[in-house]
Amino acid sequence: MTVLGRLTDRILGLPVAPAHDTPPPPGVARDLRVPMPDGVTLLADVHRPRGTGPLPAVLIRTPYGKGQALVRLFAGVLVRRGFQVVVQDVRGVGGSGGEFRAFHDEREDGLATLAWLRAQPWCDGRVATVGASYLGFTQWAVAPYADPPLEAMGLGITASEFVSSFYPGGALxxxxxxxxxxxxxxxxxxxxxxxxxxxxxxxxxxxxxxxxxxxxxxxxxxxxxxxxxxxxxxxxxxAERIAFWEATDHSAQVAATTAPASMVTGWWDPFLRGQLRDFEALQAAGRRARITIGPWGHDAKALRAVLADQVSWLDAHLGGDTAALRRAPVRLHLQGSGRWLDFESWPPPGTEPTPLHLSHGLTWDAPSGTEPVAFTYDPLDLTPGVGGPLLSPGRAGQRDNGRIEARGDVAVLTGAPLDRPLDLIGPVSATIHVRTSTGHGDLFVRLCDVDPRGVSRNVTDGIVRISSPGLVRAEVEMHPTGYRFHRGHRLRVMLAGGAFPRFARNHGTGEPAARAVASKRVRFEVHRDAGHPSSLLLPVWNG
Structure with missing residues (x-):
């Protein structure tokens, strides 16, 4: 509806005409009003290709503004391929009414938008969704509950729940x-x-x-x-009341989602673990799903891959071009090898979980008679962290860890040079027997690749919060990886009480994170003897 039309209605005292009274013409129809059940109105733009008659719709819901250059670019690409694209500002963003409460309102608002969209005469009732990061979460907030189901989902660098990314291992x-x-x-x-x-x-x-x-x-x-x-x-x-986020966690409903799903993620993306859990749930339920894992993070390289992937997925499920459906369900890049590999499932067949034990150094054999290794964490002299899965692309990924490994508040254990290449593909975890002097602390575990020159670069890591006195068996979920260690390289494990600023400092007092100020130094003792073996479980691929 034009500005003049709205002004005329206002002068005549008429209610605002519903947007679907007049189908949008070819081009862009801006600020269509989408009513929510609670009376709030959200705004959407419809990008329509040339042609007549009702078309399927591709829905994108965003908290970054529907006029954002990246969204306009995405919409333009899809429109040029004959897709009708509806881009909506979520609640409290841009011209949409209400208050933006991150993650909380996307289910109700998304389902109301879907019902509105299917009722428009310019939509033929078929709706697919695409988007990356938070725009992917808005899809998961709708897809398990949509009736009839969505035609397809394009899920880039995202997950059905973000709570585990807020508090990985219990740390902030x-x-x-x-x-x-x-x-x-x-x-x-x-x-x-x-x-x-x-x-x-x-x-x-x-x-x-x-x-x-x-x-x-x-x-x-x-x-x-x-x-x-x-x-x-x-x-x-x-941070101490995870149940607060329960309504924003859609992971339990992933297996019930019947819409075909295509995913793109990266080895250095913060949401990789959640996205892989989603993919495994879909595969276990027999759903149509595929995933691509590339050598990137939450960055422009990932977005380029997302765009190409989602265009091909929409071509297959809305455009009838099924060529893209013939690829393997899992396509991943093996870092350090320059190779892309195809598999039928995740974790890949042929992967053998193999323990790497903490001993005097690192050993594939069980340790015996080794004294604990100790270090002290000081919340006022924070152990720094470098690289890893960060939202700041210039700081993410692999980095030289030498400066941190030389500090006195970390423990470093190194294996012998490899006599042949070692490929890891899959989930990584650690079991560490540890005692803290205060009963409170964060144990950070990092696996690195040390080249023949002695440069140590991070491959994967994880953290776990300890809130118990005495000797604790700490289970650390680490970041999944696909990585080749070359012949002559060495594996190295670094243990620390934190990795700042990636994770907030642990004050060593047990005081809630939001208001803690006072702190205590924490001494860590990591046991590694036969009675209390500590190890990493590595996914060794023998392909």
Whole structure:
């Protein structure tokens, strides 16, 4: 509806005409009003290809503004291929009404939008969804509950639940949480300015980096952007109350989702573990699903792969071009080899979980008679972390760990040079017998690749929160990997009490994360004898 039309209705005292009274013409129909059950109205743009008659619709729901350049680019690509694209600002974003509460309202609003969309005369009733990151989560908030089901889903670098990414192993993921909440806080301060150019500034702003040291961490938002930000406050306040997020966790319903799903993720993406769990659940339920895992993180390389993947998936399920369906369900890049590999399932067949024991160094044989290794973590002299799965692309991925490994507050164990290449493909975990002096601490475990020059680069890692006195058997879920260690390289395991600022400091006191200020030094003793063996379980692939 035009501005003149809305003004005329207002002068005549008429209610706003529903958007579907007039089908959108070829091109873009902006700010269509989509009513929610609670009376809030969300706005959507319809990008329509040339042609007449009702068409299937591709729905994209975004918290970043429907005028964002990346969204416009994506919509343009799809329209040029004959797809009708509906891009909606989620609640509280851009011109959409209500308050943005990250992750909380996407199920109800998404289902209401789906019902509205199917009722439009310019939609033939078939709806698919695409998008990456949060835009992928909005799909999972709808797909398990949609009746009739979606035609297809394109899921890039995302998961059906983000809670495990907020608190991996029980620790607070400070870097990613503060970077994203600062981005959203800046955007909220510019509401109505869709796609504001400086909305990305917090990702590179030194003020945000400095704010990661702010105490208490529950107020780091004011240090970062000068005002409270709701998402940061919720994540920090509920670090000890995970049940708060229960309604935002759709993972239990993944297996019931019948819509064909195509996924793209990367070995350095923060949501890799959740996305692989989603894929396994779909495969176990016999659903049509495929996944691509590339040598990238949460970055532009991933987005390029996402776009290509989702175009081919839509071509197959809305356009009738089924050529893309003939590829293997799992396609992954084996880092260090330059090879892409195809498999029928995840984890790949031919992978053997193999324990790598902590001993005087590292050994494939069971240890015996080895004294504990000890180190002390100081919350006022934080053990730094480098690389890994971060939302800041320039800081993510593999990095030289030499500076950290030389510190006195870490333990480093190194194996013998390999006499042949070693390929790891699959989930990685660690079982560590550890005692902390205060009964509170975070145990960080990192596996590195040491080349013949002595440069140590991270391959995978994980963290677990310890909140119990005495000797504890700590189970650490580490990041999945697909990686080749070359002949002559050595495996190295680093143990530490943290990796800042990727994870918030553990104060060693047990005080809730959001308001903790006081701290205690924590001495860690890692046992590695025959009675208390500590090891990493590595997915050795013998393909």
């Amino acid at each position: 993921a400070l870097h990613n949480t503060l970077v994203w909440s600062s981005l959203m806080g800046v955007r909220a301060g510019r509401r109505g300015e869709e796609g504001a150019r400086d909305g990305r500034r917090p990702l590179h702003d030194r003020r945000v980096r400095r704010a990661m040291r702010h105490l208490p961490v529950g107020e780091a938002d004011t240090a970062a952007i000068g005002r409270p930000e709701p998402f940061l406050r919720e994540v920090t306040a509920n």
